Amino acid sequence: MNRNSNRGRTGNSGAKYKGRQERAQSGGRKPAGGRKIIRLKKRTELPYQQEAPVTRRTPRKSAAPTEMRLNRFIANAGVCSRREADKYILAGLVTVNGNIVTELGTKVKTYDDIRFDGRKLNAEKKVYLLLNKPKDFVTTTDDPHAERTVMDLLREACPERIYPVGRLDKSTTGVLLFTNDGELSDRLTHPSHNIKKIYQVSLDKPLTKHDMLQIAEGIELEDGAIAADAVSYIDGDNKTEIGIEIHSGRNRIVRRIFEHLGYKVKKLDRVFFAGLTKKNISRGKxxxxxxxxxxxLKMK
Known part of the structure:
Protein backbone atom coordinates (compact mmCIF):
# COMPACT_ATOMS: atom_id res chain seq x y z
CA MET A 1 0.00 0.00 0.00
CA ASN A 2 2.78 2.41 0.96
CA ARG A 3 4.84 1.60 -2.10
CA ASN A 4 1.85 2.18 -4.42
CA SER A 5 1.09 5.42 -2.59
CA ASN A 6 4.67 6.61 -2.96
CA ARG A 7 4.73 5.75 -6.63
CA GLY A 8 1.56 7.80 -7.12
CA ARG A 9 3.07 10.83 -5.45
CA THR A 10 6.33 10.45 -7.37
CA GLY A 11 4.44 10.25 -10.63
CA ASN A 12 2.49 13.43 -9.87
CA SER A 13 5.66 15.26 -8.85
CA GLY A 14 7.36 14.24 -12.08
CA ALA A 15 4.41 15.51 -14.09
CA LYS A 16 4.43 18.80 -12.22
CA TYR A 17 8.18 19.17 -12.76
CA LYS A 18 7.81 18.41 -16.45
CA GLY A 19 5.01 20.97 -16.72
CA ARG A 20 7.11 23.64 -15.03
CA GLN A 21 10.08 22.78 -17.23
CA GLU A 22 7.96 23.11 -20.39
CA ARG A 23 6.57 26.44 -19.23
CA ALA A 24 10.08 27.70 -18.41
CA GLN A 25 11.37 26.70 -21.84
CA SER A 26 8.51 28.51 -23.56
CA GLY A 27 8.89 31.69 -21.48
CA GLY A 28 9.38 35.17 -22.82
CA ARG A 29 6.90 37.51 -24.46
CA LYS A 30 6.85 38.18 -28.11
CA PRO A 31 7.95 41.69 -29.00
CA ALA A 32 5.12 44.15 -29.53
CA GLY A 33 4.03 44.21 -33.14
CA GLY A 34 3.25 47.08 -35.42
CA ARG A 35 6.52 48.95 -34.99
CA LYS A 36 9.35 48.39 -37.33
CA ILE A 37 12.67 48.90 -35.59
CA ILE A 38 15.63 50.14 -37.59
CA ARG A 39 18.78 49.04 -35.79
CA LEU A 40 21.51 51.42 -36.78
CA LYS A 41 24.19 51.38 -34.13
CA LYS A 42 23.66 48.33 -31.98
CA ARG A 43 21.03 45.66 -31.53
CA THR A 44 18.71 47.63 -29.28
CA GLU A 45 14.95 47.88 -29.64
CA LEU A 46 12.83 50.66 -28.23
CA PRO A 47 10.70 49.19 -25.42
CA TYR A 48 8.03 51.86 -25.14
CA GLN A 49 6.30 49.82 -22.45
CA GLN A 50 8.71 47.72 -20.43
CA GLU A 51 8.43 46.44 -16.89
CA ALA A 52 11.32 46.06 -14.48
CA PRO A 53 12.68 42.51 -14.88
CA VAL A 54 11.91 40.06 -12.11
CA THR A 55 14.95 38.99 -10.14
CA ARG A 56 15.24 36.18 -7.61
CA ARG A 57 18.24 37.75 -5.94
CA THR A 58 17.61 38.33 -2.24
CA PRO A 59 18.95 41.71 -1.15
CA ARG A 60 21.42 41.68 1.69
CA LYS A 61 20.20 42.98 4.99
CA SER A 62 22.59 45.36 6.71
CA ALA A 63 22.34 47.46 9.83
CA ALA A 64 22.07 51.20 9.43
CA PRO A 65 25.55 52.77 9.66
CA THR A 66 26.33 54.69 12.85
CA GLU A 67 28.86 56.85 11.01
CA MET A 68 28.74 58.35 7.54
CA ARG A 69 29.93 61.30 5.47
CA LEU A 70 28.14 64.54 6.20
CA ASN A 71 26.98 65.00 2.60
CA ARG A 72 25.41 61.54 2.63
CA PHE A 73 23.54 62.31 5.87
CA ILE A 74 22.16 65.51 4.30
CA ALA A 75 21.11 63.62 1.17
CA ASN A 76 19.48 60.86 3.22
CA ALA A 77 17.53 63.52 5.11
CA GLY A 78 15.90 64.48 1.82
CA VAL A 79 17.46 67.93 1.44
CA CYS A 80 19.27 67.42 -1.86
CA SER A 81 21.77 65.18 -3.62
CA ARG A 82 25.24 64.61 -2.18
CA ARG A 83 26.87 66.80 -4.82
CA GLU A 84 24.55 69.67 -3.94
CA ALA A 85 25.15 69.01 -0.23
CA ASP A 86 28.88 69.60 -0.78
CA LYS A 87 28.09 73.09 -2.07
CA TYR A 88 25.99 73.87 1.01
CA ILE A 89 28.76 72.60 3.29
CA LEU A 90 31.36 74.80 1.58
CA ALA A 91 28.99 77.77 1.89
CA GLY A 92 28.88 77.32 5.67
CA LEU A 93 25.18 76.44 5.84
CA VAL A 94 25.66 73.20 7.77
CA THR A 95 26.40 72.79 11.48
CA VAL A 96 27.29 69.66 13.45
CA ASN A 97 26.63 69.82 17.18
CA GLY A 98 26.51 73.60 17.02
CA ASN A 99 29.71 74.06 14.99
CA ILE A 100 29.85 75.19 11.36
CA VAL A 101 31.53 72.54 9.22
CA THR A 102 33.01 73.48 5.85
CA GLU A 103 35.39 70.57 5.31
CA LEU A 104 34.25 68.07 2.68
CA GLY A 105 34.44 64.44 3.72
CA THR A 106 33.64 65.13 7.36
CA LYS A 107 32.30 62.03 9.13
CA VAL A 108 29.29 62.33 11.44
CA LYS A 109 27.34 60.00 13.71
CA THR A 110 23.69 59.35 13.02
CA TYR A 111 22.81 60.68 16.47
CA ASP A 112 24.70 64.00 16.01
CA ASP A 113 22.77 67.28 15.98
CA ILE A 114 23.07 68.20 12.30
CA ARG A 115 21.38 71.32 10.98
CA PHE A 116 20.99 72.81 7.52
CA ASP A 117 20.37 76.56 7.45
CA GLY A 118 19.28 76.32 11.09
CA ARG A 119 16.84 73.43 10.54
CA LYS A 120 17.57 70.16 12.32
CA LEU A 121 17.86 67.20 9.99
CA ASN A 122 16.56 63.74 10.76
CA ALA A 123 16.90 60.54 8.81
CA GLU A 124 13.61 60.09 6.93
CA LYS A 125 12.14 57.00 5.44
CA LYS A 126 13.00 56.65 1.76
CA VAL A 127 10.30 57.61 -0.72
CA TYR A 128 10.27 56.77 -4.45
CA LEU A 129 7.62 58.32 -6.68
CA LEU A 130 7.06 58.41 -10.45
CA LEU A 131 5.32 61.33 -12.18
CA ASN A 132 4.01 61.57 -15.72
CA LYS A 133 5.06 65.19 -16.18
CA PRO A 134 2.75 67.47 -18.18
CA LYS A 135 3.88 70.33 -20.41
CA ASP A 136 4.58 73.83 -19.02
CA PHE A 137 5.77 72.71 -15.57
CA VAL A 138 9.32 73.61 -14.55
CA THR A 139 11.44 70.80 -13.06
CA THR A 140 12.63 72.44 -9.85
CA THR A 141 11.90 72.29 -6.15
CA ASP A 142 11.85 76.05 -5.73
CA ASP A 143 11.80 78.79 -8.37
CA PRO A 144 10.14 82.12 -7.48
CA HIS A 145 10.05 83.07 -11.17
CA ALA A 146 8.23 79.91 -12.31
CA GLU A 147 4.45 80.04 -12.60
CA ARG A 148 4.13 76.28 -12.09
CA THR A 149 6.65 73.68 -10.93
CA VAL A 150 6.48 69.90 -10.79
CA MET A 151 6.28 70.16 -6.98
CA ASP A 152 2.84 71.76 -7.35
CA LEU A 153 1.62 68.36 -8.59
CA LEU A 154 3.01 66.50 -5.57
CA ARG A 155 2.04 68.70 -2.61
CA GLU A 156 -0.21 66.03 -1.10
CA ALA A 157 1.92 63.05 -2.11
CA CYS A 158 3.93 62.52 1.08
CA PRO A 159 5.17 64.39 4.18
CA GLU A 160 8.82 63.73 3.28
CA ARG A 161 10.71 66.27 1.21
CA ILE A 162 11.43 64.73 -2.19
CA TYR A 163 13.13 66.17 -5.26
CA PRO A 164 13.38 65.24 -8.96
CA VAL A 165 16.09 62.91 -10.24
CA GLY A 166 17.52 64.81 -13.20
CA ARG A 167 15.51 67.30 -15.21
CA LEU A 168 12.98 67.60 -17.99
CA ASP A 169 12.71 71.04 -19.56
CA LYS A 170 9.49 73.00 -19.32
CA SER A 171 8.06 71.82 -22.65
CA THR A 172 9.08 68.16 -22.28
CA THR A 173 6.59 65.64 -20.90
CA GLY A 174 6.85 62.13 -19.56
CA VAL A 175 8.61 59.97 -16.98
CA LEU A 176 10.15 61.85 -14.04
CA LEU A 177 11.38 60.13 -10.88
CA PHE A 178 11.30 61.76 -7.41
CA THR A 179 12.98 60.56 -4.23
CA ASN A 180 14.72 61.62 -1.04
CA ASP A 181 17.33 58.89 -1.52
CA GLY A 182 20.37 61.00 -2.35
CA GLU A 183 22.64 58.04 -2.98
CA LEU A 184 20.28 56.56 -5.59
CA SER A 185 19.73 59.97 -7.16
CA ASP A 186 23.48 60.45 -7.62
CA ARG A 187 23.83 57.01 -9.18
CA LEU A 188 21.01 57.52 -11.67
CA THR A 189 22.25 60.93 -12.80
CA HIS A 190 25.99 60.30 -12.93
CA PRO A 191 27.25 59.92 -16.54
CA SER A 192 29.40 56.88 -15.69
CA HIS A 193 26.31 54.72 -15.09
CA ASN A 194 24.92 55.23 -18.62
CA ILE A 195 21.28 55.21 -17.55
CA LYS A 196 19.01 54.50 -20.52
CA LYS A 197 16.38 57.04 -21.56
CA ILE A 198 13.92 56.73 -24.46
CA TYR A 199 12.04 59.64 -26.00
CA GLN A 200 9.23 59.95 -28.52
CA VAL A 201 9.85 62.96 -30.75
CA SER A 202 7.40 64.77 -33.02
CA LEU A 203 9.16 66.80 -35.73
CA ASP A 204 7.97 69.59 -38.02
CA LYS A 205 8.98 67.60 -41.12
CA PRO A 206 9.88 64.00 -42.03
CA LEU A 207 13.27 62.75 -40.84
CA THR A 208 15.35 61.53 -43.77
CA LYS A 209 17.20 58.22 -43.72
CA HIS A 210 20.44 60.12 -44.19
CA ASP A 211 19.87 62.24 -41.10
CA MET A 212 18.76 59.20 -39.12
CA LEU A 213 22.06 57.51 -39.94
CA GLN A 214 23.92 60.64 -38.85
CA ILE A 215 22.15 60.60 -35.48
CA ALA A 216 23.07 56.93 -34.99
CA GLU A 217 26.68 57.33 -36.08
CA GLY A 218 27.25 60.60 -34.22
CA ILE A 219 27.20 64.34 -34.78
CA GLU A 220 29.34 67.16 -33.39
CA LEU A 221 27.58 69.69 -31.16
CA GLU A 222 29.05 72.77 -29.52
CA ASP A 223 29.76 70.82 -26.31
CA GLY A 224 31.15 67.69 -28.00
CA ALA A 225 30.19 64.67 -30.08
CA ILE A 226 26.97 62.78 -29.40
CA ALA A 227 25.41 59.63 -30.87
CA ALA A 228 22.09 57.91 -30.19
CA ASP A 229 22.13 54.34 -28.89
CA ALA A 230 19.18 53.55 -31.16
CA VAL A 231 16.78 55.51 -33.36
CA SER A 232 13.75 54.53 -35.45
CA TYR A 233 10.53 55.66 -37.05
CA ILE A 234 7.64 54.88 -34.71
CA ASP A 235 5.30 54.43 -37.67
CA GLY A 236 6.81 53.59 -41.04
CA ASP A 237 4.17 55.73 -42.80
CA ASN A 238 4.74 58.80 -40.62
CA LYS A 239 8.37 59.80 -40.66
CA THR A 240 7.84 62.81 -38.39
CA GLU A 241 7.33 60.55 -35.34
CA ILE A 242 10.67 59.28 -34.07
CA GLY A 243 11.82 57.07 -31.21
CA ILE A 244 15.31 57.73 -29.90
CA GLU A 245 17.26 55.97 -27.16
CA ILE A 246 20.09 57.85 -25.50
CA HIS A 247 21.97 57.69 -22.21
CA SER A 248 23.49 61.18 -22.16
CA GLY A 249 22.19 63.58 -19.53
CA ARG A 250 23.44 66.73 -21.24
CA ASN A 251 21.10 69.72 -21.18
CA ARG A 252 18.36 69.65 -23.86
CA ILE A 253 20.38 67.02 -25.71
CA VAL A 254 17.52 65.47 -27.74
CA ARG A 255 16.21 68.82 -28.92
CA ARG A 256 19.72 69.98 -29.83
CA ILE A 257 20.41 66.85 -31.89
CA PHE A 258 17.43 67.46 -34.17
CA GLU A 259 17.85 71.25 -34.24
CA HIS A 260 21.46 70.74 -35.36
CA LEU A 261 20.15 68.90 -38.42
CA GLY A 262 17.55 71.56 -39.24
CA TYR A 263 14.44 70.10 -37.58
CA LYS A 264 12.09 71.71 -35.09
CA VAL A 265 10.89 69.55 -32.22
CA LYS A 266 7.14 70.08 -31.84
CA LYS A 267 6.66 67.58 -29.00
CA LEU A 268 9.10 65.68 -26.81
CA ASP A 269 7.93 62.92 -24.47
CA ARG A 270 10.19 60.75 -22.30
CA VAL A 271 8.62 57.30 -22.25
CA PHE A 272 11.38 55.34 -20.49
CA PHE A 273 13.89 56.14 -17.74
CA ALA A 274 16.14 53.58 -16.01
CA GLY A 275 13.65 50.76 -16.63
CA LEU A 276 10.58 52.79 -15.62
CA THR A 277 7.71 53.77 -17.92
CA LYS A 278 4.60 55.92 -17.60
CA LYS A 279 2.32 52.95 -18.18
CA ASN A 280 -1.04 53.38 -16.42
CA ILE A 281 -0.12 56.88 -15.19
CA SER A 282 -2.23 59.67 -16.70
CA ARG A 283 -0.57 62.97 -17.60
CA GLY A 284 -0.06 65.02 -14.44
CA LYS A 285 -0.61 62.00 -12.16
CA LEU A 297 16.93 50.70 -9.55
CA LYS A 298 19.43 50.06 -6.78
CA MET A 299 21.05 47.31 -8.87
CA LYS A 300 22.02 49.81 -11.59
Whole structure:
Protein backbone atom coordinates (compact mmCIF):
# COMPACT_ATOMS: atom_id res chain seq x y z
CA MET A 1 0.00 0.00 0.00
CA ASN A 2 2.78 2.41 0.96
CA ARG A 3 4.84 1.60 -2.10
CA ASN A 4 1.85 2.18 -4.42
CA SER A 5 1.09 5.42 -2.59
CA ASN A 6 4.67 6.61 -2.96
CA ARG A 7 4.73 5.75 -6.63
CA GLY A 8 1.56 7.80 -7.12
CA ARG A 9 3.07 10.83 -5.45
CA THR A 10 6.33 10.45 -7.37
CA GLY A 11 4.44 10.25 -10.63
CA ASN A 12 2.49 13.43 -9.87
CA SER A 13 5.66 15.26 -8.85
CA GLY A 14 7.36 14.24 -12.08
CA ALA A 15 4.41 15.51 -14.09
CA LYS A 16 4.43 18.80 -12.22
CA TYR A 17 8.18 19.17 -12.76
CA LYS A 18 7.81 18.41 -16.45
CA GLY A 19 5.01 20.97 -16.72
CA ARG A 20 7.11 23.64 -15.03
CA GLN A 21 10.08 22.78 -17.23
CA GLU A 22 7.96 23.11 -20.39
CA ARG A 23 6.57 26.44 -19.23
CA ALA A 24 10.08 27.70 -18.41
CA GLN A 25 11.37 26.70 -21.84
CA SER A 26 8.51 28.51 -23.56
CA GLY A 27 8.89 31.69 -21.48
CA GLY A 28 9.38 35.17 -22.82
CA ARG A 29 6.90 37.51 -24.46
CA LYS A 30 6.85 38.18 -28.11
CA PRO A 31 7.95 41.69 -29.00
CA ALA A 32 5.12 44.15 -29.53
CA GLY A 33 4.03 44.21 -33.14
CA GLY A 34 3.25 47.08 -35.42
CA ARG A 35 6.52 48.95 -34.99
CA LYS A 36 9.35 48.39 -37.33
CA ILE A 37 12.67 48.90 -35.59
CA ILE A 38 15.63 50.14 -37.59
CA ARG A 39 18.78 49.04 -35.79
CA LEU A 40 21.51 51.42 -36.78
CA LYS A 41 24.19 51.38 -34.13
CA LYS A 42 23.66 48.33 -31.98
CA ARG A 43 21.03 45.66 -31.53
CA THR A 44 18.71 47.63 -29.28
CA GLU A 45 14.95 47.88 -29.64
CA LEU A 46 12.83 50.66 -28.23
CA PRO A 47 10.70 49.19 -25.42
CA TYR A 48 8.03 51.86 -25.14
CA GLN A 49 6.30 49.82 -22.45
CA GLN A 50 8.71 47.72 -20.43
CA GLU A 51 8.43 46.44 -16.89
CA ALA A 52 11.32 46.06 -14.48
CA PRO A 53 12.68 42.51 -14.88
CA VAL A 54 11.91 40.06 -12.11
CA THR A 55 14.95 38.99 -10.14
CA ARG A 56 15.24 36.18 -7.61
CA ARG A 57 18.24 37.75 -5.94
CA THR A 58 17.61 38.33 -2.24
CA PRO A 59 18.95 41.71 -1.15
CA ARG A 60 21.42 41.68 1.69
CA LYS A 61 20.20 42.98 4.99
CA SER A 62 22.59 45.36 6.71
CA ALA A 63 22.34 47.46 9.83
CA ALA A 64 22.07 51.20 9.43
CA PRO A 65 25.55 52.77 9.66
CA THR A 66 26.33 54.69 12.85
CA GLU A 67 28.86 56.85 11.01
CA MET A 68 28.74 58.35 7.54
CA ARG A 69 29.93 61.30 5.47
CA LEU A 70 28.14 64.54 6.20
CA ASN A 71 26.98 65.00 2.60
CA ARG A 72 25.41 61.54 2.63
CA PHE A 73 23.54 62.31 5.87
CA ILE A 74 22.16 65.51 4.30
CA ALA A 75 21.11 63.62 1.17
CA ASN A 76 19.48 60.86 3.22
CA ALA A 77 17.53 63.52 5.11
CA GLY A 78 15.90 64.48 1.82
CA VAL A 79 17.46 67.93 1.44
CA CYS A 80 19.27 67.42 -1.86
CA SER A 81 21.77 65.18 -3.62
CA ARG A 82 25.24 64.61 -2.18
CA ARG A 83 26.87 66.80 -4.82
CA GLU A 84 24.55 69.67 -3.94
CA ALA A 85 25.15 69.01 -0.23
CA ASP A 86 28.88 69.60 -0.78
CA LYS A 87 28.09 73.09 -2.07
CA TYR A 88 25.99 73.87 1.01
CA ILE A 89 28.76 72.60 3.29
CA LEU A 90 31.36 74.80 1.58
CA ALA A 91 28.99 77.77 1.89
CA GLY A 92 28.88 77.32 5.67
CA LEU A 93 25.18 76.44 5.84
CA VAL A 94 25.66 73.20 7.77
CA THR A 95 26.40 72.79 11.48
CA VAL A 96 27.29 69.66 13.45
CA ASN A 97 26.63 69.82 17.18
CA GLY A 98 26.51 73.60 17.02
CA ASN A 99 29.71 74.06 14.99
CA ILE A 100 29.85 75.19 11.36
CA VAL A 101 31.53 72.54 9.22
CA THR A 102 33.01 73.48 5.85
CA GLU A 103 35.39 70.57 5.31
CA LEU A 104 34.25 68.07 2.68
CA GLY A 105 34.44 64.44 3.72
CA THR A 106 33.64 65.13 7.36
CA LYS A 107 32.30 62.03 9.13
CA VAL A 108 29.29 62.33 11.44
CA LYS A 109 27.34 60.00 13.71
CA THR A 110 23.69 59.35 13.02
CA TYR A 111 22.81 60.68 16.47
CA ASP A 112 24.70 64.00 16.01
CA ASP A 113 22.77 67.28 15.98
CA ILE A 114 23.07 68.20 12.30
CA ARG A 115 21.38 71.32 10.98
CA PHE A 116 20.99 72.81 7.52
CA ASP A 117 20.37 76.56 7.45
CA GLY A 118 19.28 76.32 11.09
CA ARG A 119 16.84 73.43 10.54
CA LYS A 120 17.57 70.16 12.32
CA LEU A 121 17.86 67.20 9.99
CA ASN A 122 16.56 63.74 10.76
CA ALA A 123 16.90 60.54 8.81
CA GLU A 124 13.61 60.09 6.93
CA LYS A 125 12.14 57.00 5.44
CA LYS A 126 13.00 56.65 1.76
CA VAL A 127 10.30 57.61 -0.72
CA TYR A 128 10.27 56.77 -4.45
CA LEU A 129 7.62 58.32 -6.68
CA LEU A 130 7.06 58.41 -10.45
CA LEU A 131 5.32 61.33 -12.18
CA ASN A 132 4.01 61.57 -15.72
CA LYS A 133 5.06 65.19 -16.18
CA PRO A 134 2.75 67.47 -18.18
CA LYS A 135 3.88 70.33 -20.41
CA ASP A 136 4.58 73.83 -19.02
CA PHE A 137 5.77 72.71 -15.57
CA VAL A 138 9.32 73.61 -14.55
CA THR A 139 11.44 70.80 -13.06
CA THR A 140 12.63 72.44 -9.85
CA THR A 141 11.90 72.29 -6.15
CA ASP A 142 11.85 76.05 -5.73
CA ASP A 143 11.80 78.79 -8.37
CA PRO A 144 10.14 82.12 -7.48
CA HIS A 145 10.05 83.07 -11.17
CA ALA A 146 8.23 79.91 -12.31
CA GLU A 147 4.45 80.04 -12.60
CA ARG A 148 4.13 76.28 -12.09
CA THR A 149 6.65 73.68 -10.93
CA VAL A 150 6.48 69.90 -10.79
CA MET A 151 6.28 70.16 -6.98
CA ASP A 152 2.84 71.76 -7.35
CA LEU A 153 1.62 68.36 -8.59
CA LEU A 154 3.01 66.50 -5.57
CA ARG A 155 2.04 68.70 -2.61
CA GLU A 156 -0.21 66.03 -1.10
CA ALA A 157 1.92 63.05 -2.11
CA CYS A 158 3.93 62.52 1.08
CA PRO A 159 5.17 64.39 4.18
CA GLU A 160 8.82 63.73 3.28
CA ARG A 161 10.71 66.27 1.21
CA ILE A 162 11.43 64.73 -2.19
CA TYR A 163 13.13 66.17 -5.26
CA PRO A 164 13.38 65.24 -8.96
CA VAL A 165 16.09 62.91 -10.24
CA GLY A 166 17.52 64.81 -13.20
CA ARG A 167 15.51 67.30 -15.21
CA LEU A 168 12.98 67.60 -17.99
CA ASP A 169 12.71 71.04 -19.56
CA LYS A 170 9.49 73.00 -19.32
CA SER A 171 8.06 71.82 -22.65
CA THR A 172 9.08 68.16 -22.28
CA THR A 173 6.59 65.64 -20.90
CA GLY A 174 6.85 62.13 -19.56
CA VAL A 175 8.61 59.97 -16.98
CA LEU A 176 10.15 61.85 -14.04
CA LEU A 177 11.38 60.13 -10.88
CA PHE A 178 11.30 61.76 -7.41
CA THR A 179 12.98 60.56 -4.23
CA ASN A 180 14.72 61.62 -1.04
CA ASP A 181 17.33 58.89 -1.52
CA GLY A 182 20.37 61.00 -2.35
CA GLU A 183 22.64 58.04 -2.98
CA LEU A 184 20.28 56.56 -5.59
CA SER A 185 19.73 59.97 -7.16
CA ASP A 186 23.48 60.45 -7.62
CA ARG A 187 23.83 57.01 -9.18
CA LEU A 188 21.01 57.52 -11.67
CA THR A 189 22.25 60.93 -12.80
CA HIS A 190 25.99 60.30 -12.93
CA PRO A 191 27.25 59.92 -16.54
CA SER A 192 29.40 56.88 -15.69
CA HIS A 193 26.31 54.72 -15.09
CA ASN A 194 24.92 55.23 -18.62
CA ILE A 195 21.28 55.21 -17.55
CA LYS A 196 19.01 54.50 -20.52
CA LYS A 197 16.38 57.04 -21.56
CA ILE A 198 13.92 56.73 -24.46
CA TYR A 199 12.04 59.64 -26.00
CA GLN A 200 9.23 59.95 -28.52
CA VAL A 201 9.85 62.96 -30.75
CA SER A 202 7.40 64.77 -33.02
CA LEU A 203 9.16 66.80 -35.73
CA ASP A 204 7.97 69.59 -38.02
CA LYS A 205 8.98 67.60 -41.12
CA PRO A 206 9.88 64.00 -42.03
CA LEU A 207 13.27 62.75 -40.84
CA THR A 208 15.35 61.53 -43.77
CA LYS A 209 17.20 58.22 -43.72
CA HIS A 210 20.44 60.12 -44.19
CA ASP A 211 19.87 62.24 -41.10
CA MET A 212 18.76 59.20 -39.12
CA LEU A 213 22.06 57.51 -39.94
CA GLN A 214 23.92 60.64 -38.85
CA ILE A 215 22.15 60.60 -35.48
CA ALA A 216 23.07 56.93 -34.99
CA GLU A 217 26.68 57.33 -36.08
CA GLY A 218 27.25 60.60 -34.22
CA ILE A 219 27.20 64.34 -34.78
CA GLU A 220 29.34 67.16 -33.39
CA LEU A 221 27.58 69.69 -31.16
CA GLU A 222 29.05 72.77 -29.52
CA ASP A 223 29.76 70.82 -26.31
CA GLY A 224 31.15 67.69 -28.00
CA ALA A 225 30.19 64.67 -30.08
CA ILE A 226 26.97 62.78 -29.40
CA ALA A 227 25.41 59.63 -30.87
CA ALA A 228 22.09 57.91 -30.19
CA ASP A 229 22.13 54.34 -28.89
CA ALA A 230 19.18 53.55 -31.16
CA VAL A 231 16.78 55.51 -33.36
CA SER A 232 13.75 54.53 -35.45
CA TYR A 233 10.53 55.66 -37.05
CA ILE A 234 7.64 54.88 -34.71
CA ASP A 235 5.30 54.43 -37.67
CA GLY A 236 6.81 53.59 -41.04
CA ASP A 237 4.17 55.73 -42.80
CA ASN A 238 4.74 58.80 -40.62
CA LYS A 239 8.37 59.80 -40.66
CA THR A 240 7.84 62.81 -38.39
CA GLU A 241 7.33 60.55 -35.34
CA ILE A 242 10.67 59.28 -34.07
CA GLY A 243 11.82 57.07 -31.21
CA ILE A 244 15.31 57.73 -29.90
CA GLU A 245 17.26 55.97 -27.16
CA ILE A 246 20.09 57.85 -25.50
CA HIS A 247 21.97 57.69 -22.21
CA SER A 248 23.49 61.18 -22.16
CA GLY A 249 22.19 63.58 -19.53
CA ARG A 250 23.44 66.73 -21.24
CA ASN A 251 21.10 69.72 -21.18
CA ARG A 252 18.36 69.65 -23.86
CA ILE A 253 20.38 67.02 -25.71
CA VAL A 254 17.52 65.47 -27.74
CA ARG A 255 16.21 68.82 -28.92
CA ARG A 256 19.72 69.98 -29.83
CA ILE A 257 20.41 66.85 -31.89
CA PHE A 258 17.43 67.46 -34.17
CA GLU A 259 17.85 71.25 -34.24
CA HIS A 260 21.46 70.74 -35.36
CA LEU A 261 20.15 68.90 -38.42
CA GLY A 262 17.55 71.56 -39.24
CA TYR A 263 14.44 70.10 -37.58
CA LYS A 264 12.09 71.71 -35.09
CA VAL A 265 10.89 69.55 -32.22
CA LYS A 266 7.14 70.08 -31.84
CA LYS A 267 6.66 67.58 -29.00
CA LEU A 268 9.10 65.68 -26.81
CA ASP A 269 7.93 62.92 -24.47
CA ARG A 270 10.19 60.75 -22.30
CA VAL A 271 8.62 57.30 -22.25
CA PHE A 272 11.38 55.34 -20.49
CA PHE A 273 13.89 56.14 -17.74
CA ALA A 274 16.14 53.58 -16.01
CA GLY A 275 13.65 50.76 -16.63
CA LEU A 276 10.58 52.79 -15.62
CA THR A 277 7.71 53.77 -17.92
CA LYS A 278 4.60 55.92 -17.60
CA LYS A 279 2.32 52.95 -18.18
CA ASN A 280 -1.04 53.38 -16.42
CA ILE A 281 -0.12 56.88 -15.19
CA SER A 282 -2.23 59.67 -16.70
CA ARG A 283 -0.57 62.97 -17.60
CA GLY A 284 -0.06 65.02 -14.44
CA LYS A 285 -0.61 62.00 -12.16
CA UNK A 286 1.88 59.99 -10.09
CA UNK A 287 2.34 56.72 -8.23
CA UNK A 288 4.75 55.24 -5.69
CA UNK A 289 7.25 52.68 -6.95
CA UNK A 290 6.86 49.07 -5.90
CA UNK A 291 9.52 47.44 -3.73
CA UNK A 292 10.55 45.34 -6.72
CA UNK A 293 11.09 48.47 -8.84
CA UNK A 294 13.15 50.12 -6.08
CA UNK A 295 15.37 47.03 -5.80
CA UNK A 296 15.80 47.03 -9.57
CA LEU A 297 16.93 50.70 -9.55
CA LYS A 298 19.43 50.06 -6.78
CA MET A 299 21.05 47.31 -8.87
CA LYS A 300 22.02 49.81 -11.59
Missing amino acids: WRFLSQKEVQF
